[in-house]
Amino acid sequence: MKPTKAISQILGGNLRQYFMVAVLVGVIVIFQLVTGLKQPHSSLLTALVHGKMISPTNMQNLLNGNSYVLVIAIGMLFVIITGQIDLAPGSVAAVVGIVMAMAITQRNPDGTFATSPWWWIGIIVGVAVALAVAVAVGRTLERHRHMKRAPALVIGLVAGLLVGGAVALGLASAINAFGIPWWGGVLIGLGAGAAIGAWQGAWLAYIGVPGFITTLAGQMLFRGVNQWIGQARSIPVPKPIQYIGGGYLPDWGPHWGPSVDGSGLNNSTVLLGVIAILVIATLEFRQRAKLSRAAMDVPPLWTSVVRLVLLALVMGYLTFLFGSGPKGTSFPITGCILVAIVLTYNFIATRTTLGRGVYAVGGNRIAAGLTGIDTKKIYFLAMANVSFLAGLAAIMFVGRSRSTGPADGTGWELDAIAAVFIGGAAVSGGVGTVFGSIIGGLVMASLNNGLYLMGIGSDKQKMIKGLVLLVAVAIDLYSKSQGRPSIIGTVQRNLQQRRKKPDLGSTTTVATAGTASN
């Protein structure tokens, strides 16, 4: 067996993603070496050990300091796949941050909650619930009980009014009496993000204002809203939110294993690592079982074993890296949120009709419409989703910096856009992956972090980042213009050609070449 084929079988064929990972690892190792060599009496080998880049604390900081941008990048990815762009998430995040901070009622000195002037939130929630119940009840009656539209609507409205009214009354008086707790603030913040998203999505999808314009307007509008609501104040947020943005998993159980300060490995991190490895192994073997049940080609067992061993080694190392930090640190909470979001959205992108719809709309909007996809709904959801995730990002960021301020979120959208494009998305839409965007974002984050560790000023950092974005996309475009799917696609194509089945006559091969040349 040829070595390239063996590698491709172990990695599962998708070499491009691994190329991006290789770039990321390369960036990290180079900075590790460079920062290590700066220390006195260092050789290449000691530099690799003593560099500042790969240390538990630095890696934890890197995640904490960038997770929020990566969360936005995932939302941005979907918008970019549809062929649009969102320039507003930074401003939306600023609004969410200030709304959340102001909604949470500060405790009185005696520990009780003050009454809150935010009782009207209850009314808004009530109206929303009323509408949702009315639509749900009405539709159910019409579809499943085959009722006529008018009576179904009336019954729905009545039900909605009753339920919504009760919710509004209860919630408003509860807020008035007990104030809003931290989690209430988080919900209000996420709700505000989603509502702003719906606003942006509606302008794009149903009125037809291009996303660039809608969100450029949104960027100005919501920055203004932030300053108007917050009056340029900086408002602190309570402890639980600070935990979301900068906290670590608890430690428990026996002290064992190495760490930087002798406190042992963080057992929560170890547990996470073990679970991850088990889940990956289970999925791998379930896939094999499914393939053999469907009587399809099952790759040889050794490829699965080698792949799993490699993955386990990587996961094990990461577990060690994040778990061996100083006492009280672990794999960060923001990292956990990021992982959850990545898995969820990757599932949506690859396994659901919604995800397929997003790619279809971006690839060819007209064809998507004639295939039965509600293109307006796709635009709406993609756009609304970015603002929702911007709200989540705001909560993570505000938690880490412990208070909100008027400059929150400035420039986040650009970092997110850069991450998505470095991750291989196309400006014209239809192309891009969640993992690619995350790797793209991590490449930018590592560059930032490494340059900072080297003591390079933010002026030069910006110059280098700009050039990296330009060169990364240029290389990708160049390799695409050469008729190859991507840089690594060249290798991939050769592999595919070798795999080509013998039953295809010369007609097909000539045919493919002829079309490619047209």
Add this chain to the structure above:
Amino acid sequence: MTALSITTELPADQTTPVILEMAHITKVFPGVVALDDVNLAVRARTIHAICGENGAGKSTLMNILSGVYPTGTYDGQIRFEGQEMAFHSIRASEDAGVAIIHQELALIPELSVTENMFIGNEVATRGVIDWIAARRSALDLLARVGLDVNPDTPIKNLGVGQQQLIEIAKALGKNCRLLILDEPTSALNEDDSANLLDILRGLKAKGLTSIMISHKLNEIAAIADAITVIRDGRVVEHIDVTAGRVDEDRIIRGMVGRDLSSRFPDHTPHIGEVFFEVRDWTVEHPQIPGKLVCNHESFYVRRGEIVGFAGLMGAGRTELARSLFGRSYGTFLGGEILLDGAPIELPTVKAAIDAGLAYCPEDRKIQGLNLLDDVKKTIVSAGIDRICTRSVIDLDEEAVAAEEYRRKMNIKASSVDVVVSTLSGGNQQKVVVAKWMFTEPVLAILDEPTRGIDVGAKYEIYTLINQLAQEGKGVVMISSELPELLGVCDRIYTVFEGRITSVTAAADATQESLMRQMTDTADATARPAPAPNHSQEEPR
């Protein structure tokens, strides 16, 4: 054969010197030989046709000749007007007098005729354009292609036929002596095509040599002086038309390498009762208020029946199909759809698909395919709910289903994981058809299902249509090619200016009778009869 003006200039044996000689051309793409030792000789002042199936290597050969593939990327020699040529770019070939007009026109819609004609070739002194001189030469060139339009008209206001002529005028403006046309009539209606061919004949008489790639064999037989047939990257036949007329069958035989005993597969109709009926369907143009693209149209389809819709482009065939298919075109004003006798509402494409309709659009690249997707995702895209549980796609079922339809449709692709844009036109079309077959429709509407695909692929599409009818489904086939409608359909409606002007059993129809109904409503007093099951209905 030759025009009068030429016979006076020509020697008695009517042969002219060879203007272009391409010798031993071999072009290799990574892993494939696209052209294998191709020789081509074109005589001056002739129209030389090049035929071949999609992917045979015609376009590759022309791209080499016009410098799209620069010298050095292929083996072989090009000799033009007696001189060895080595074109490094399109510009170099244009300077030498060779111009190519691609299938997709390269005109800029917002710019005027004059601006388009001289783009990249401006009449200028030191970078300043002399618009008066440009306009004068534009008028001159327009006259040479017999086009009477104001040179200040924006291109977007012209029809495709006129645009094609502007492309030719543009090439003439570059003093081209050899004009290459890649499928010049594929987007034109019959009148425009005939006009274009006349212009080419006229230009030939004035000394222009043309090479024409075309799938329309009747045109080739009508206009070409010489025909070169390419198959699998090799020249398989060279036919000198002056030696005697050739029939289309001979060209087809050369193209596919075997005898096609018939261009249409045998089909024994088993026609059942009416199951799909449209009454009084009225739709307004999306942009032009008051213009009815469907004007009280009524028709019906019976089980197992293949119904043809004949009409010129813009007559309202596609508009009718798309407005039925989930109101995806125009503004719906009125009308009724009956499925199995019961009225149904199809307000969205999704509703239409769920009701069992399928619409295979006329332009596969613009309306039918996401060219970034692989074959697998494309095939399941319209019927995705069939492999889903609560919106989550079962990827294994997807692969199995796609593979099944790839086999069924005989799609030539190394696997269902390849990207559709890498397939040849005919195979792309089969993918689009497969996508709609996967929804298992009761009524399949196929809009120009064989446009721009080669003879072999056409035959396969016809076979599929027959299969559908055999399974008791209804098929509506829209086509601009009358022989195809006559060969495939059981019953044919003609459409003119948004009205159904006639309906005839295919056995009773001729190209001439259909063409009359497609172009003239004057004698269309006999409106089509309503469906037999509902004959008690009042005539409108």
